[in-house]
Amino acid sequence: MSTVIAVETSDVRFPTSRNLDGSDAMNPDPDYSAAYLRVVTDSEDGLEGHGFVFTIGRGNDVETAAIKALTPYLLGRNVEELLADMGGTWKELTHDSQLRWLGPEKGVMHMAIGAVVNALWDLKSKRAGLPLWQLLATMSPEELVDLVDFRYLTDAMTREEALDILRASEAGREERTATLLAEGYPGYTTTPGWLGYSDEKLTRLAHEAVAAGFKQIKLKVGADLDDDIRRLRTARAAVGPDIKVAVDANQRWDVAQAIEWMSHLAEFDIAWIEEPTSPDDILGHAAIARGVAPIPVATGEHVQNRVVFKQMLQADALQVLQIDAARVAGVNENVAILLLAAKFGVRVCPHAGGVGLCEAVQHLSMFDFVAVSGKKDDRMIEFVDHLHEHFVTPIDVHHGCYWPPLAPGGGSEMYAASVAEYTFPDGEFWVADAAQHAEQKELV
Amino acid sequence: MSTVIAVETSDVRFPTSRNLDGSDAMNPDPDYSAAYLRVVTDSEDGLEGHGFVFTIGRGNDVETAAIKALTPYLLGRNVEELLADMGGTWKELTHDSQLRWLGPEKGVMHMAIGAVVNALWDLKSKRAGLPLWQLLATMSPEELVDLVDFRYLTDAMTREEALDILRASEAGREERTATLLAEGYPGYTTTPGWLGYSDEKLTRLAHEAVAAGFKQIKLKVGADLDDDIRRLRTARAAVGPDIKVAVDANQRWDVAQAIEWMSHLAEFDIAWIEEPTSPDDILGHAAIARGVAPIPVATGEHVQNRVVFKQMLQADALQVLQIDAARVAGVNENVAILLLAAKFGVRVCPHAGGVGLCEAVQHLSMFDFVAVSGKKDDRMIEFVDHLHEHFVTPIDVHHGCYWPPLAPGGGSEMYAASVAEYTFPDGEFWVADAAQHAEQKELV
The missing domain is CATH 3.20.20.120 (Enolase-like C-terminal domain)
Structure with missing residues (x-):
């Protein structure tokens, strides 16, 4: 039995806009960034769960704050329980009776839930000793549909129909x-x-x-x-x-x-x-x-x-x-x-x-x-x-x-x-960058 | 000519869940809250703009962080310019090339933009000496359609069609x-x-x-x-x-x-x-x-x-x-x-x-x-x-x-x-509330 003992969030930004990498008609100057999450447990295996939300620069701090707002759902929790019922864990996060007002199920808060969910899947896969794709591919059709929240979907696909799809491809x-x-x-x-x-x-x-x-x-x-x-x-x-x-x-x-x-x-x-x-x-x-x-x-x-x-x-x-x-x-x-x-x-x-x-x-x-x-x-x-x-x-x-x-x-x-170096604004890269800008300003 | 010299954000929460006020099938325990914004200028008139996002408790801190992320759009800006072209100001906020990734145009960041926009309208109305409804009702059809971003709307309503609607009701x-x-x-x-x-x-x-x-x-x-x-x-x-x-x-x-x-x-x-x-x-x-x-x-x-x-x-x-x-x-x-x-x-x-x-x-x-x-x-x-x-x-x-x-x-x-008393967690109400909870715990 193990417990979540630390949840660390980091505002990580890469200065990609300087090379015009990634420019398009709506996003001319993206700084590829990650609102990053690390879930630490007290298990002897030393395994951690990592997840992130991708953003393109400004606002990565808001996304990081949103992930931080979810840490009460993790800290002190029994890890085996969280991971054994990932469908239940997902619903608990998504349907929080107060947080859902911020979406519901969209934007900053929904993406933050995604980072938490993905970090838990990362940890679950590491514990299983499998890459995520293979862990999912070893789950039974019943276990897989239990991951899904069918609320708002049943006019297009019921649980039974989803089961049929998974059963049909089980043999191969x-x-x-x-x-x-x-x-x-x-x-x-x-x-x-x-x-x-x-x-x-x-x-x-x-x-x-x-x-x-x-x-x-x-x-x-x-x-x-x-x-x-x-x-x-x-x-x-x-x-x-x-x-x-x-x-x-x-x-x-x-x-x-x-x-x-x-x-x-x-x-x-x-x-x-x-x-x-x-x-x-x-x-x-x-x-x-x-x-x-x-x-x-x-x-x-x-x-x-x-x-x-x-x-x-x-x-x-x-x-x-x-x-x-x-x-x-x-x-x-x-x-x-x-x-x-x-x-x-x-x-x-x-x-x-x-x-x-x-x-x-x-x-x-x-x-x-x-x-x-x-x-x-x-x-x-x-x-x-x-x-x-x-x-x-x-x-x-x-x-x-x-x-x-x-x-x-x-x-x-x-x-x-990498997380340490590119953490904004206190990581090594951004501190050096700010110093360089200050120096250039002095020269002008 | 005046300048925005301060933008103050507050996480204001009222303990409404304790009276079952506002309970419904999806929101059983709302603590009615406001991520609140105050825009202060250096004008001699002393007028301020106030706006907020309504939330129901947890996550009000995330919403407040989102409003805070928008303060660079306001601080140091010429107030008359911001208020004279509210359509342009809206587009500048909504189409920020990096922030829009967090939506686009939905959820936490979009509501935060709403608080900023509404605070500016509050200020504009006060400067005009009119309630907002009347300020809007004195604007010409052309001025009103200039407030609207027709992007993604033109298959349902063009600028010309909107003008026709406003012109038709201008006489009365x-x-x-x-x-x-x-x-x-x-x-x-x-x-x-x-x-x-x-x-x-x-x-x-x-x-x-x-x-x-x-x-x-x-x-x-x-x-x-x-x-x-x-x-x-x-x-x-x-x-x-x-x-x-x-x-x-x-x-x-x-x-x-x-x-x-x-x-x-x-x-x-x-x-x-x-x-x-x-x-x-x-x-x-x-x-x-x-x-x-x-x-x-x-x-x-x-x-x-x-x-x-x-x-x-x-x-x-x-x-x-x-x-x-x-x-x-x-x-x-x-x-x-x-x-x-x-x-x-x-x-x-x-x-x-x-x-x-x-x-x-x-x-x-x-x-x-x-x-x-x-x-x-x-x-x-x-x-x-x-x-x-x-x-x-x-x-x-x-x-x-x-x-x-x-x-x-x-x-x-x-x-x-009110803002001071109900600011979470450091306002007078919440400090007293926390002390009371601590006391009750000790008694148990």
């Missing part, structure tokens, strides 16, 4: 695990496509992406139509006709504008249009999907919870569902979303990048392949080559694929030294 | 102002209907509500069907056939359950069913509305922003739109929502109660009557008799009506002494 789990270990899971790369890059850099990075084995690249669009047309021509020329090219508008457009803009890009054989408008606009996405067909609509990285995903599926508003490891309330809610996607027969291609999103979300796709949808050849995980060096078990991406992590845990643990 | 403004001052604005009361009350208390409070001139009361439902039937029978017996009785499920149900449950309550002539399910579930509300017709569906107090309201209207998911002064990003976004409601011909009956929500939201309904919809006899503002004594300009409700505030400002200013 072993074979698919072997396939996954042998073939990896397809990835695609956004690295060439950021708005801040020159055409030369775009061409070079697109060539590199193809050489690295990726079958799809993605370009940011939506700031300027002429630029988009030129960049897509450049990209298509660089990769040839056999590599897929997706585009991402990062919520830039209204409905009519999205349809009109995409009509000018269609000639470049677009794999999908991602985030054409507000992530809250289910009916808008549905109208856009009808208007740009046969180009598929993709969205999800900012979709707040399972209730909105449910409606997106009901309304045929998306044809590619992009889960995110750190937007909804953690693994449990993503299991619900994977089940919904399977119910509606929609493929899942996770959002990743940022800080640690690749490390975390790969587990969900691999679990989905082994135990839920049973499919991987029509789907892929986003890959961006940023900041992996700060993670204890960084992703292994080569030959255009994610290779299954074998180390125990959920992938979200950062090196303590 | 003076006459309607006189009507409003002479007749007041209808209110209804939730005071009898909380779940924690006995049938005797329900009957007594229902009689009092009718005697006080209210034409509608509202009962919380959704915890237990037999209880609901008994309480509705009790309420209907107390008020007779001519007083309207609405019910409020506070998001308790799934779609099919809502329709089934309401079929058992229909015999009591229900004025509306409020929050039958998740506030995110546009398609669910639409299905419920079809299933319970002709009972109208009401929702809005937890609807996160104008984009979700837009879809609720497009999908005919609600027949009564309940704006809230402190859920969306302040006055500007509520002006957008009032315009959308007018465009779709749906009546607006604001959510109020809690701390200061009555004081703040009445201005929006009165502005709507004078300058937008031109209607008030088919709508009413919720009234709950809680905590008004802490406000500098408390509501005046009598003869079943809200009477137009004449004092300058937006209504959200609390007495400094």
